[in-house]
Amino acid sequence: MLQFTSEQFKEVKRRGEEFYKSLDEVYCPYFKEKITFNAQGLEHLKFKQREKARYEQDQYMRFKLLHLAPEVLKISSSVQGIWETKRFEYLKINKKWGSALKNVTYYEFIAVLKRNRVKIIIKQIDSGKKIFWSIIPFWGMNKETMTRILHEGNPEED
Numbered sequence: 001m002l003q004f005t006s007e008q009f010k011e012v013k014r015r016g017e018e019f020y021k022s023l024d025e026v027y028c029p030y031f032k033e034k035i036t037f038n039a040q041g042l043e044h045l046k047f048k049q050r051e052k053a054r055y056e057q058d059q060y061m062r063f064k065l066l067h068l069a070p071e072v073l074k075i076s077s078s079v080q081g082i083w084e085t086k087r088f089e090y091l092k093i094n095k096k097w098g099s100a101l102k103n104v105t106y107y108e109f110i111a112v113l114k115r116n117r118v119k120i121i122i123k124q125i126d127s128g129k130k131i132f133w134s135i136i137p138f139w140g141m142n143k144e145t146m147t148r149i150l151h152e153g154n155p156e157e158d
Contacts, residue, residue: 016063041132081108
């Protein structure tokens with residue numbers, strides 16, 4: 001189990017947020033276009049769903065490894081997974097916030113950089129901009145086989 005103090009958590013989160021806000025767009029060779037780092041991605045690093053915060057350990061690892069996300073995107077010329085779905089997205093409709101059913105595509109890029117294996121998730125709603133959605137550290141352990149596992153499942157929450 002990862003151990004850190006409240007002060008260490010606050011510092012890693014502060015530095016991670018600062019770094020994230022310094023990013024605008026990063027060119028990705030796979031898409032041959034730029035990926036946007038906007039407020040939605042930052043919010044997703046802190047919250048699993050609207051108004052449901054991630055555990056501090058989860059946030060700590062994501063913010064600690066966040067500096068790897070632009071590096072992974074800059075070198076990615078192949079995608080490791082694509083997941084397409086329909087889901088209700090919370091967005092501005094006619095100058096008001098609300099939910100609408102949209103086509104959503106998630107792209108997964110996995111890389112090992114600086115001895116860290118991470119999965120980067122890119123989200124695209126309909127044919128809109130591709131945005132950074134998440135960074136998922138390689139950190140779980142399978143209790144039966146005692147092997148490390150990568151988070152899998154719902155990219156919206158991972």
